[in-house]
Amino acid sequence: MLVEKQVPLQPYNSFGIAARAQRFARIRTEADLRSLMVRPDWALTPRFVLGGGSNLVITGDIKALVLRVEIAGRRLVEESEKGWLVEAGAGENWHAFVAWTLDQGWPGLENMALIPGTVGAAPVQNIGAYGVELQDRFHSLDAIDLVSGEVFTLDAAQCGFGYRDSVFKHIAADNQSFGLAGRALITRVRFWLPKPWKPVLGYLDLERKMAETGIAAPDARQIFDWVVAIRRAKLPDPAVIGNAGSFFKNPTVTPEQCADIIARDPKVVHYPMDDGSVKLAAGWLIDACGWKGKTLGHAGVYEKQALVLVNKGDAEHPCTGGEVMTLAKAIQTSVYERFGIRLEPEPVVI
Template sequence: MPASPLSAESSAPDTSGLVIEAGVNLKPYNTFGLPAVAQRLVRIREAADVRRVVDHPELGRAPKFVLGGGSNLVLTRDVDAVVLKVEIQGIRLLETREDAWIVEAGAGVAWHDLVCWTLDHGYPGLENMALIPGTVGAAPVQNIGAYGIEVKDRLEAVEVMDLITGRPALLPADVCRFGYRDSVFKHSDFGGLAGKSVITRVRFRLPRPWQPVLGYLEIERKMAETGITQPDARQIFDWIVAVRRAKLPDPKVIGNAGSFFKNPVVSAEQCKDIIGRDPGIVHYPMPDGSVKLAAGWMIDACGWKGKTVGGAAVYDKQALVLVNKADARGAEVVTLARAIQESVYGRFGIRLEPEPVVL
C-alpha cells in the first residue's frame, strides 16, 4: 500500500515510559456502558507509545485491540488482548492553502470538540457532522458521516503506526478505501489494516471558499421555520446539534452506540418493489442510481420502537438506536439486534447490517 514514511527514531524507544494497567473495568470506556474487563490496558498518549508497545518484551508479541472513545463498540465478554487506549491530544492548523485549510488533530481528541474548534477558529467544513460521538482517530475507521457529509469528503491524510514494526506512515485519503461506514482500517484481509496499525493523528482538508451542504429534510425544515435561506456554518452547526439532541439519546445519560444499523442501499428496482408494498417507506435516491432506505423507518414499521430484551431496548424516540436501559449486558444487545434483523428481513427482504463492532 503506498504511503509516505515519517521520520522514525534511529534507536529503539524506552519501554519504561508506558502506562500499563491490569484488570481495567471497560464500562466507563464504551458509550453503551456494557460490563467487560481488560486484562491489560496501555494508554497511548503519544505516537512513540505505540513503538514502546511494539518493542516491549511481553506486549510486543501479544494480540492487541485498539480502543478510542468506545462509541462504536458492543462488548460481550472480557478482553484478553492488550487494549491500546488511544488518548493522543492536540489540534492545530497545519497549513493554509489557496483552496483549503489543513487541520491536524490527535486521535484521542473527541470528535465534537474538533468540530467546535474548527468553527471557533474560522475553519468551517465539519459542521454537518456535529455531535457525532467518538474520537478523531475512530472517524476514518468508520468513515463517519451525517447530513450529506462523510469524513472521506474532508480527509487529507491519516497518520498511523505499524503494530509489527513500530514505524510511522502517512496514508493519503485515496488509499484508505473509503465506503459507506467502511474503510481499509475495518478489514484485516486483502491489504486491510485492522489489527495491524494504530491511527495516531488525522489531517483534514477544509475547502476554501466554504460552501454549505444543505438538502436534508431536517435542515430544510429549520430553514423554513427560521426563514434563513442562506445559513452560515455556525447556523448549520446549531441546527444539527438541536436536531440530534431532540431525537438521539445522550450516551452520558443513557448508554448507546448511536445508529446501530446501516441504512441499506438497494437498486432502483428493489426500491420500487418495496414501495409497492410499503408506499410510506423513507428513501433517498443516490447519485449512482441506487437508493438508500431508512433503516429506522423499517424497524419502526415492524413495531420495535420501545421493545426490550433484558436490559437492552430500542429507543422510544428513534428506532435506529439501541440503548442500555437497565444494566444491559452485551449478549442482550446482540440478541435484540438479531431479532430486529430477522423481523425486518421477514417483512422487507432486507438484511440490516450493524454499524458497531461486536467483541
Template sequence: MSNLPRSLAIEHAVSLRELNTFGLPAVAHTLVRITDDADVRRMLGHPQIGRAPKLILGGGSNLILTRDPQAVVLRVEVMGRRLVEERPDAWIVEVGAGERWHETVAWTLDQGWPGLENLALIPGSVGAAPVQNIGAYGVELQDRFESLDAVDLVTGRSVTLSAAACAFGYRDSVFKQTGFGGLAGKSLITRVRLKLPRPWQPVIGYLDLERKIAETGVQAPDPRTIFDWICAIRRAKLPDPAEVGNAGSFFKNPVVSPEQCRDIIARDPHIVHYAIDGGRFKLAAGWLIDACGWKGKSIGRAGVYEKQALVLVNRGGASGAEVVTLARAIQESVYGRFGIRLEPEPVVV
C-alpha cells in the same frame, strides 16, 4: 532534566464500563495508554505484551463488548489540534486521534474554519472517524479528509495514508477490512488531517435541515447556524450517552438497486429513501425498524430508543449479549418483512 525515555503506561484489571458509550461491563486484563507513535513502538518491544493480540480503543462509541477482551487494550490518547497549512482551496487541520470528535468540530468553527458543521454531535474520537468514515446530513468524513498518520502494529513503522489508501466506503474503510490489503487490527491511527474547503458552501439538502429553513425563515444559514441546527436535531432524536448508554446509530442505512427500491415502494409507499450516486437508493434503516414495531421495545435490559428506532440503548445494567440478541431479533424481523439484511455499525467483541 532527565533524558531517559518515558516509561510505558501499563495498567491491569481495568474496568471498561466507563470507556464505552454503551456502558457495557467488561474488564481489560491489560490496558496500555498510547499518547504518541513512540508509545506504540515501546509497547511492541515489551517482552510480555509486544506480540499479544491488540484491541484498539478510542472513544468507545463504536464497540459492543460481550465479554472481557482477551487482547491487550490500546487506549488511544494522542492529543492536540493545529492548523498545518492554509491553502487557497482549503484549511488543513491536524488533530490527535484521542481528541473528541464533536469538540473538534466546535473548535474548528471557533477558529473560523467551517466545513465540519454537518458532522456535529457524533460521539467518539477523531481517530475513529476515518475507520468508520462517519457521516451525517449529507457530509461524510471522506469529503473533508486530507491524510492520516498510523503506526503498524507489527513493525512499529509510522506511515501516512492518503484518502485513496484509506479505501473509504459507506461507513467503511481499509481499517475495517480483513484479509489481504485490509488493516483491521493491524494499524493504530495517531493523527488525522482534515481538509476544510475554501470557499465554504453549505450542505443543506437533507429533509431535517430543509424543515429548519422553513421554520426559521433563514434561507442562507451560516456555518454556526447549521451547527446549532444539527445539534438541536440530533439531541431531539438521540440520547446522550452520558445519560443513556448507546452507540449512536446501530445499523447502516441499507443501499439497494432501483429495482429493489421500486419493489419495496410498491409494498410500502411511505418508506423513507434517498437517491445516491450510481443510480442506487439508500433506505432509512430506522424507518424499516419502526415499521416492524420495534420502537420502544426491549429484550432484557437492552431496548430500542423511543424517539429513534435506529438507536439501541442500555436501559440499565444491560450486558453485551442482550444487546446482540436484540440486534439479531431486529435483523430477522426486518429481513422477514422487507427481504433486507441490516448490517450493524458497531464492532462486536
C-alpha cells in the same frame, strides 16, 4: 509505560456495557506505544485499539491488551487560497474538534457535529451525517504499524473508504490484499476544508429547519447549531442512556426493489443516490416492524428513534453485550421477513 490490570471498561464504551480489560495501556504519545513494542512478549500479545468506544459492543471481558488512544493536539498545518489543512491528534474528541474549527473560522465539518467518538476513530468508520461523510473532508492520516513499528501515512484512496467502512475494518486475507484491522494505530488525522465554503443542505431535517426559521442562506455556525439540535432531539445522550448511536447502516437497494417496497409501504423513507441506487432509512424499516420502544432483556430500542439501541440495565442488573446482539438479531430477522432486506450493524462487536 504502565500497563494497568483488570480495568473496568464501562467508562470507556458509550453503551455502558460492564466488562473488563485484563490489560490496559493509555497511549498519549508515540513514545508510549514504542515502549510497549520493545517488550519481549509484544509479538505474541493480542491487541485491541480503543478510541472513544462510541461504536463498540463488548460481549465479554477483553483478554487482548487494550490500547486506549489519548493522543492530543490541534493545529492549522497550512492555509492557501484554496482552503485550510487542519490536523488533530487521534485522541481528540470529535465534536470538540468540529466546534474548534468553526471557532477558528474554518468551516466544512459542521454537518458532522455531535457525532460521538474520537478523531482517530472517525476514518475507521468513515463517519458521516446530514449529507457529508468524513471522506469528503479527509486529507491524510499518520499511523504506526503494530507489527513492524513503522510510521506510515495514508491518503483517502489508500484508506479504501466506503459507506461506514475503511481499510481499518478489514483483515488482509493474503499478500495481495490490503487490510489494517488490528494492524495499525492511528496517531493523527488531517482534514482539507475548501474555500469558498459551500453549505450542504440537501437533507430533510435541515430543510425543515430552514423552513421553520425562515433562514434560506445559513452560515456554517447556523448549520452546526441545527445539527446539534436535531441530533439531541433524536438521539439519547450516552452519559444518561447508554447507546452506540445509529446501530444499523442504512441499506441501499435498486430502484426496482425500492418501487416494490413503495407499492406495499408508500410511506417508506428513501433517498436516491448519485450512482442510481436508492438508500432506505433503516430506522423507518425497524419502526415499521413495531420495534420502537421495545425491550429484550436489558437492551431496548429507543422510543424516539428506532435506529438506536439503548442500555436498559442498572447497577444491579447491567446490560450485557450478548443481550444487545440478541436484540439486534431479532430486529434483523423482522426486517428481513417483512422487506427482504438484511440490515448490517454499524458498531464493532468484540
